[in-house]
Each structure stands twice: as structure tokens, then as C-alpha cells.
Amino acid sequence: xxxxxxxxxxxxxQTAMAGCVLLSVPLSTTFASASxxxxxxxxxxxxxxxxxxxxxxRGAMDSLHAVIPSFDKNYFAYRTSSIxxxxxxxxPLDDGYALHPAFKHLHQLYRKKQYSAVIAVATNYRERSxxxxxxxxxxxxxxxxxxxxxxxxxxxxxxxxxxxISRTIPIALRSIKGDTANTWYPSxxxxxxxxxxxxxxxxxxxxxxxxxxxxxxxxxRDNPNMMSEGKNRPKFTLLANRCGEILSNDPNIKxxxxxxxxxxxxxxxxxxxxxxxxxxxxxxKSLQEGLGKTWDDTLVLVTTEFGxxxxxxxxxxxxxxxxxCMFMLGGNMKQGGEVLGKWPGxxxxxxxxxxxxxPTSDVRTWIAKGLQTxxxxxxxxxxxxxxxxxxx
Amino acid sequence: MSKFxxxxxxxxxxxxxSPELAKLSEVGTQxxxxxxxxxxxxxxxxxxxxxxxxxxxxxxxxxRRVDQSPDTNEAQQTLKETRRSLxxxxxxxTEQVLLQSIHTEQPIQAxxxxxxSNHFSVSNSNFNMRSIAPTLEVEAIAPHLxxxxxxxxxxxxxxxxxxxxxxxxxxxxxNSKIGLRxxxxxxxxxxxxxxxxxxxxxxxxxxxxKDVQALSKGLTGxxxxxxxxxxxIGFMFRANAxxxxxxxxxxxxxxxxxxxxxxxAIDMLIDLAQNKKTAMHLSYKLAKHFIxxxxxxxxxxxxxxxxxxxxxxxxxxxxxxIEHPESWSVNAQKFKTPREFxxxxxxxxxxxxxxxxxxxxxxxxxxxxxSSGSPAGFSDNAKDWASASSIMNRIEWxxxxxxxxxxxxxxxxxxxxxxxxxxxxxKQIARAESKRQSLAxxxxxPEFLRx
Numbered sequence: 001x002x003x004x005x006x007x008x009x010x011x012x013x014q015t016a017m018a019g020c021v022l023l024s025v026p027l028s029t030t031f032a033s034a035s036x037x038x039x040x041x042x043x044x045x046x047x048x049x050x051x052x053x054x055x056x057x058r059g060a061m062d063s064l065h066a067v068i069p070s071f072d073k074n075y076f077a078y079r080t081s082s083i084x085x086x087x088x089x090x091x092p093l094d095d096g097y098a099l100h101p102a103f104k105h106l107h108q109l110y111r112k113k114q115y116s117a118v119i120a121v122a123t124n125y126r127e128r129s130x131x132x133x134x135x136x137x138x139x140x141x142x143x144x145x146x147x148x149x150x151x152x153x154x155x156x157x158x159x160x161x162x163x164x165i166s167r168t169i170p171i172a173l174r175s176i177k178g179d180t181a182n183t184w185y186p187s188x189x190x191x192x193x194x195x196x197x198x199x200x201x202x203x204x205x206x207x208x209x210x211x212x213x214x215x216x217x218x219x220x221r222d223n224p225n226m227m228s229e230g231k232n233r234p235k236f237t238l239l240a241n242r243c244g245e246i247l248s249n250d251p252n253i254k255x256x257x258x259x260x261x262x263x264x265x266x267x268x269x270x271x272x273x274x275x276x277x278x279x280x281x282x283x284x285k286s287l288q289e290g291l292g293k294t295w296d297d298t299l300v301l302v303t304t305e306f307g308x309x310x311x312x313x314x315x316x317x318x319x320x321x322x323x324x325c326m327f328m329l330g331g332n333m334k335q336g337g338e339v340l341g342k343w344p345g346x347x348x349x350x351x352x353x354x355x356x357x358x359p360t361s362d363v364r365t366w367i368a369k370g371l372q373t374x375x376x377x378x379x380x381x382x383x384x385x386x387x388x389x390x391x392x
Numbered sequence: 393m394s395k396f397x398x399x400x401x402x403x404x405x406x407x408x409x410s411p412e413l414a415k416l417s418e419v420g421t422q423x424x425x426x427x428x429x430x431x432x433x434x435x436x437x438x439x440x441x442x443x444x445x446x447x448x449x450x451x452x453x454x455x456r457r458v459d460q461s462p463d464t465n466e467a468q469q470t471l472k473e474t475r476r477s478l479x480x481x482x483x484x485x486t487e488q489v490l491l492q493s494i495h496t497e498q499p500i501q502a503x504x505x506x507x508x509s510n511h512f513s514v515s516n517s518n519f520n521m522r523s524i525a526p527t528l529e530v531e532a533i534a535p536h537l538x539x540x541x542x543x544x545x546x547x548x549x550x551x552x553x554x555x556x557x558x559x560x561x562x563x564x565x566x567n568s569k570i571g572l573r574x575x576x577x578x579x580x581x582x583x584x585x586x587x588x589x590x591x592x593x594x595x596x597x598x599x600x601x602k603d604v605q606a607l608s609k610g611l612t613g614x615x616x617x618x619x620x621x622x623x624x625i626g627f628m629f630r631a632n633a634x635x636x637x638x639x640x641x642x643x644x645x646x647x648x649x650x651x652x653x654x655x656x657a658i659d660m661l662i663d664l665a666q667n668k669k670t671a672m673h674l675s676y677k678l679a680k681h682f683i684x685x686x687x688x689x690x691x692x693x694x695x696x697x698x699x700x701x702x703x704x705x706x707x708x709x710x711x712x713x714i715e716h717p718e719s720w721s722v723n724a725q726k727f728k729t730p731r732e733f734x735x736x737x738x739x740x741x742x743x744x745x746x747x748x749x750x751x752x753x754x755x756x757x758x759x760x761x762x763s764s765g766s767p768a769g770f771s772d773n774a775k776d777w778a779s780a781s782s783i784m785n786r787i788e789w790x791x792x793x794x795x796x797x798x799x800x801x802x803x804x805x806x807x808x809x810x811x812x813x814x815x816x817x818x819k820q821i822a823r824a825e826s827k828r829q830s831l832a833x834x835x836x837x838p839e840f841l842r843x
Binding site (some may be wrong): 081128129131146183199202 | 562566579581589595596782783784785787791836838
């Protein structure tokens with residue numbers, strides 16, 4: 001299976017380079033599996049302490065500036081002015097792809113087979129609104145449901161709790177079953193007086209919403225893994241690092257969501273993306289440091305809501321597009337160190353609506369397969385997480 | 393009229409009561425609210441966009457000079473000083489607007505300013521934006537709160553803060569004079585798209601990519617002047633950059649404008665402001681903001697009808713909201729945002745200069761002005777503000793700020809909540825072990841957290 005996949009992929013890259021598109025689906029053997037025994041479909045499975053971290057890049061990352069298809073002549077026609085200054089420093093991947101030079105750490109991981117990029121992915125959403133597309137990505141459903149997120153559905157199948165590195169609960173972690181996610185964010189004032197907390201509990205006696213929130217807030221405060229650092233405007237690297245530490249110290253928390261904004265590069269994107277990529281690269285390094293040994297049991301997924309136009313716009317930036325890329329990382333990936341997915345080509349007729357990179361696979365399929373392998377979920381369980389997908 | 397009406401008027405339509413307002417409740421709540429829908433001015437603003445731009449240009453010019461010649465430390469120091477003083481003034485303006493919403497006698501206008509400022513959200517994402525962002529609401533939004541939405545829309549779209557934020561200042565029509573000369577330059581559709589999606593019609597309201605392009609082309613040449621000597625500092629229509637064509641937006645044809653006139657896009661914006669879908673979108677958002685996350689359909693329809701009839705006259709639409717029976721349910725359905733929470737505490741406790749100051753406090757509580765990071769602004773869903781870590785933040789801050797309040801807790805409670813104060817809360821705050829604890833409990837009581 002593994003070998004066949006590899007062959008298939010090489011074939012399609014060759015054909016893609018000739019301007020053709022083949023069919024290919026992500027395969028379940030991408031990640032190392034803890035167990036080969038399939039759990040029964042109705043029981044939550046728990047193969048131990050495997051962690052999942054999802055990093056959502058808000059604002060639509062320009063994949064064509066991140067994972068560069070240096071084999072595609074058309075690419076340079078579109079992107080000469082933005083690629084020229086970094087052309088000689090690109091970090092080579094396989095099959096003619098290369099990473100932007102800011103991704104130094106990711107490139108090392110690639111060499112250790114702990115990182116793979118998937119090119120030309122999208123959800124089924126084909127409009128170009130950030131906010132709708134993000135809601136889609138977070139709910140993971142063809143029809144957005146703001147109270148029903150994919151990560152909340154996923155954690156139901158792998159006993160444990162979830163964590164949002166945020167002051168509020170993002171859609172992805174909202175559950176129709178009523179389980180609430182943990183949230184963690186650095187605080188700034190001295191801890192509230194114990195007696196005040198008790199009295200508030202009394203005051204909220206008849207208020208279900210507030211007493212629930214208060215109880216959760218107290219639990220989080222008392223959890224030594226979530227002690228705050230007293231920083232007011234935390235950097236992404238700090239958040240990522242704390243996220244890693246919480247996951248590694250708390251056996252009950254099995255998944256976490258991190259967010260990084262700033263990707264909506266409508267103008268002068270070369271410099272802005274240089275900074276953004278470095279931030280993401282450093283953030284992943286900090287996450288890994290926070291996780292320590294747990295890195296070997298962690299799967300990290302990095303996605304964005306959609307891609308950007310293939311051509312640069314009039315202000316050296318890019319406008320809202322369609323397909324982008326995703327990253328998968330982890331300390332124990334059997335098939336790390338690859339560029340996955342199908343290249344759709346960049347000739348005008350290969351583009352979506354003659355302007356955007358054409359999606360060739362659904363980003364959710366890769367997430368589903370990643371979860372399936374990493375957490376040892378059954379196909380039925382994956383289908384329950386992403387009911388709109390046809391999963392193999 | 394229920395006995396709760398006056399306090400509903402204070403909390404739901406304002407930023408909570410204050411001692412002066414408690415007296416005003418005599419005239420009748422609806423009359424009192426409607427009487428506030430007049431001019432709301434930010435007097436003597438600490439910074440104008442013209443001053444901000446002048447300093448931005450000066451700073452950029454100086455910086456280029458210093459960067460080129462490894463100048464003395466002194467020049468570096470002066471440059472730093474220019475930057476710091478501009479950012480300080482912009483910060484002071486933000487603080488000024490917040491302070492005014494604590495002390496104002498037109499609380500409903502203060503809330504509306506906040507609403508529209510969030511509707512036309514700009515973020516302080518870089519030096520330019522940090523300098524100029526707070527001037528948008530003062531110059532382009534506040535002056536139109538007692539007028540027409542179309543005028544507000546045109547003013548906002550012309551404002552340098554918006555032109556910078558959504559990257560229109562360098563958007564060049566491909567067939568314009570500049571476009572034909574410099575093939576690498578072109579159109580940027582960011583502003584055009586967000587106007588349709590966020591500012592007017594709303595997402596999924598039936599416009600197409602072609603409409604986005606038509607509006608974006610109409611907006612080519614809308615830029616910021618003052619970089620060159622002799623130019624007016626502020627909005628400038630650069631005819632050389634304008635796409636010289638008729639445009640079709642939502643099936644309506646807009647002829648090429650006369651030279652040196654931005655009229656084509658102005659006509660488009662005026663029509664958009666009076667479009668039925670805009671009326672629905674804005675009425676829904678307003679009702680959602682003031683009343684409930686799921687506003688009653690009847691209410692939205694009534695507001696939308698008055699929007700169409702009055703051509704988007706904001707006080708008329710607000711009057712429809714105020715006079716609708718569905719707006720007066722005793723059941724408080726909105727969870728205060730951090731901004732509403734902080735302002736209502738300061739107002740009830742008669743606090744002005746708090747420490748840390750207002751902007752800093754809001755930053756800690758997760759809602760620093762101009763930091764939503766998205767042109768869609770901060771969320772208006774109760775759920776997004778009611779989370780465990782945000783509750784803990786509020787408790788910690790409530791306990792902290794309680795130490796700065798001089799008034800007795802029960803007095804603050806009566807001012808803030810009047811007869812909305814629950815018997816249980818009143819009993820419990822009376823039993824608290826200290827004045828500070830008592831105030832913290834009041835601020836964290838269910839009836840104070842919701843409006």
C-alpha cells in the first residue's frame with residue numbers, strides 16, 4: 001500500500017508536470033499507528049496518550065509562496081517579482097518542490113521525515129469570504145454549523161478533553177453534545193480571592209450558564225499545567241510553547257487548537273510573508289520544545305481557510321483564491337518527508353475560474369485519515385467526524 | 393410599560409445608568425432614548441487624520457534619509473521620538489472616545505458609534521494603521537450617526553484609514569493612464585469585496601465576482617494625497633489611476649465619471665446603501681447587537697422597512713427599534729462584551745481615570761480597540777465572550793477595579809441596576825466581607841453581566 005502510493009504520487013507529479021491531472025486520495029498509512037487493532041465503531045477508542053494539535057492560519061495563507069513548485073514554468077511567469085529575491089535560497093523538498101527560506105525548522109523536520117506538505121487542498125467551499133470559509137473549516141461540515149466543530153466531534157471518539165489557546169471557545173471546539181472545551185490564555189491580574197470565588201458560586205446558584213463557566217474557570221485555574229505567565233500580549237511562540245507544555249503535562253487533554261492570523265496579504269506580500277513564515281516556523285519549534293518527549297506521540301495539522309490568486313495583484317500582493325496547502329507534522333510519521341497531493345498545474349485552463357489554484361483533494365480527507373491513523377479510529381468514526389466526506 | 397423599562401433603556405440601549413440618568417427616567421423612557429438621537433461629537437479630538445498623515449509622511453521621509461546615511465545617534469533618536477509621539481496621540485484619541493462614552497448624556501449614540509466602528513472595523517496592524525485607525529470613527533462615523541447611512545458609507549470609504557487598511561490606495565485601473573504605462577501595477581479588490589460582503593449587502597446576498605470587480609474598478613484612483621508637496625493631505629481622487637470605463641454593478645450601469653471626479657463609485661455606494669439587502673443586513677445586525685443573538689424576525693422586518701422608507705436614515709431606523717415591543721423583553725439576552733462591561737462599571741461607579749487605563753484594560757480583557765484583526769470586527773455573539781478564561785479575567789479585573797471605587801456598593805448597585813437588582817444579589821452583596829468584595833460581586837452578578 002505504502003509503496004503503491006509512493007509510485008502513484010511520483011507518477012502524478014510527472015504527469016502533472018506535463019499538464020495533466022490524475023486522481024489520487026490520501027491514504028491511511030501516512031502516519032505511524034499505535035495499534036493495528038481496529039476498535040469497534042461505536043465505542044470511543046483510546047490507544048493511550050496520543051495528542052493532536054491543530055493550527056488554524058486565519059486570513060488565507062498563500063501556499064504558492066510557501067511550497068514553491070519550482071518545476072512549473074508557469075509559476076515563474078506569474079510570480080517573478082515576488083520570487084526573485086529568494087530564488088537562490090529556496091529549501092529543496094522532493095519532486096521539484098521547495099520551501100520558502102524562512103521555513104528553516106520545518107525543512108530540518110522534513111529531512112527527519114517528521115513533516116509533510118499537502119498541496120492544492122481546499123474544503124468544499126468555493127466562495128471567497130474569509131469569515132464564511134473559516135467557519136466552514138472549523139465546523140468541517142458542508143453546511144456551516146456554528147455550534148458543531150470538527151475537533152469537538154473528533155475528541156468524542158478518543159476519550160479526553162480539548163483545549164483552545166484562546167480567551168473564547170472557537171467554533172471547531174463547540175460541541176452539540178454540550179461538552180465544553182478548556183480555554184487557556186495568559187492573565188494579567190493577581191489571582192482572585194478564594195472567598196470571592198466561593199461567594200460567586202453561591203450567587204450563580206440559579207444560573208446554569210454562569211455557574212458552569214465559573215466551575216470550569218476554577219478547575220482551569222487550579223490545574224497546575226495551566227498556570228498563567230502574566231504576559232499581556234503574548235507572542236505566538238509563547239502560546240505555542242505553553243500549549244505544548246500543557247499537553248505534555250496533562251494526560252487528560254488530548255487535543256488543542258492554536259490560531260495564527262495575519263495571512264491576508266493583499267499588498268507587498270513578499271516581506272510580510274517572510275515574517276509570517278518565520279513566526280509559524282518558530283512557533284512550531286516552540287510547540288515542539290513545549291511538548292518535549294510527547295512530540296513523538298503528537299500529530300500537528302496546519303491549515304488555512306483558502307488560498308490566494310495565482311497571479312499577483314496590482315499592489316504586489318494576492319487576492320482571495322481557492323486551493324492552498326496544509327502541513328502535517330509529528331515525531332513519529334511513517335511517511336513524513338514527502339510532498340503529498342496532486343499538482344493541478346498553472347496553465348490558465350488548469351486554474352479554478354481562470355484565476356486560482358485548482359483544489360485536487362479535500363483538506364478534510366487528509367485530516368480524517370490523519371486522525372484515523374494517529375488515534376486508531378475506525379472508518380465509521382471518521383465518517384461521524386466528517387459526515388459529508390466519502391472516506392475510503 | 394413595565395416598571396423595568398427605564399433600566400432596560402439604560403443597560404440595553406446605553407452603557408448602564410449613571411446618577412444623572414436616574415433622574416432623567418422621569419420623562420418616559422422611549423422619549424428619552426429618541427431624544428438622544430442627535431449630533432454626537434467628539435469635541436477637540438486629540439488627533440486628526442490630517443495630523444496623523446502629516447506625521448506618517450514626515451516619519452517615512454526622515455527614516456529613508458537616516459537609513460541611507462549612517463547618521464548620528466541624534467537623528468535616530470529624533471526619529472524614534474516622532475514615532476513615539478504620534479502613537480501616543482493616537483492612543484490618547486482612543487482613550488478620549490472611551491472616556492466620552494462613560495460620561496456622555498447620549499449613551500445610545502455612544503453605543504451606536506461603537507457599533508458602526510465595529511461594522512467598519514479597521515485594525516492597528518502596522519505603524520500606519522496604529523497611527524490613523526482611531527481617527528476613522530471620529531471623522532467618518534460620528535458625524536453621520538444622526539444622518540444617512542449612505543453618507544457614512546461614502547465618508548468611511550474615502551477615509552485614509554480605510555483606504556490604507558483595505559489596500560485601495562495603490563489600486564490602479566489596468567486601462568488608466570498609469571495602468572497602461574506600468575503594466576505591473578493593477579487593481580486590488582480587497583476594499584471592493586469587503587464593502588459588498590461586510591459593509592453593505594452582506595455575504596451570500598447574490599452578488600458575483602463580477603460585481604466585486606466592477607466596484608473595485610469604480611474605486612480605482614481613490615487614494616491618499618499629501619506625499620508630494622502641494623497636494624491636499626487626505627482623500628484624493630487620482631484620475632490617472634482610475635479605470636476609464638462604464639461599470640455594471642448588480643445590473644445597474646454606471647457611466648464613466650467626468651475627469652477628476654470620484655462620482656462613479658460614489659453613485660455605486662449610494663445605491664448600495666439604499667439596497668434592500670443592505671437594509672436587511674444592517675437591520676439584522678443592529679437588532680442583534682442591541683436585543684438578542686437571535687433577534688425577532690418581526691423586529692428586523694420593521695427596521696428594514698423603515699430603512700427603505702427613510703433611505704437609510706439612521707435615527708429613523710433606531711426609532712423603529714426603540715418603539716418595537718419586542719425590544720423590551722425583560723429577559724436580558726445579551727452577554728456584555730468586555731468593552732460594555734468596563735464602560736458600564738466605570739459609569740455606574742463614576743470612575744474616569746482608572747489604572748491600568750481604559751485601552752490597556754480592554755487589551756487585557758481581550759477587546760482592545762482596533763485590534764479585532766479582521767475587517768469583520770469583533771464578534772457580536774454572546775457565546776464568543778462567555779468562556780471560562782474570560783470569566784476568570786473579568787473576576788480578577790472586577791476585584792482589582794473595585795479597589796478604586798469610592799461609592800458604597802449598595803449605592804452603585806441601585807444606580808447601575810435599579811429595580812433589575814435581584815433580591816438574592818442584593819442580600820449577598822450586603823453580606824460580603826469587604827467593600828471591595830461586595831463591589832466585585834455586584835459587577836460579576838448575572839444581572840450586571842447581561843443586558
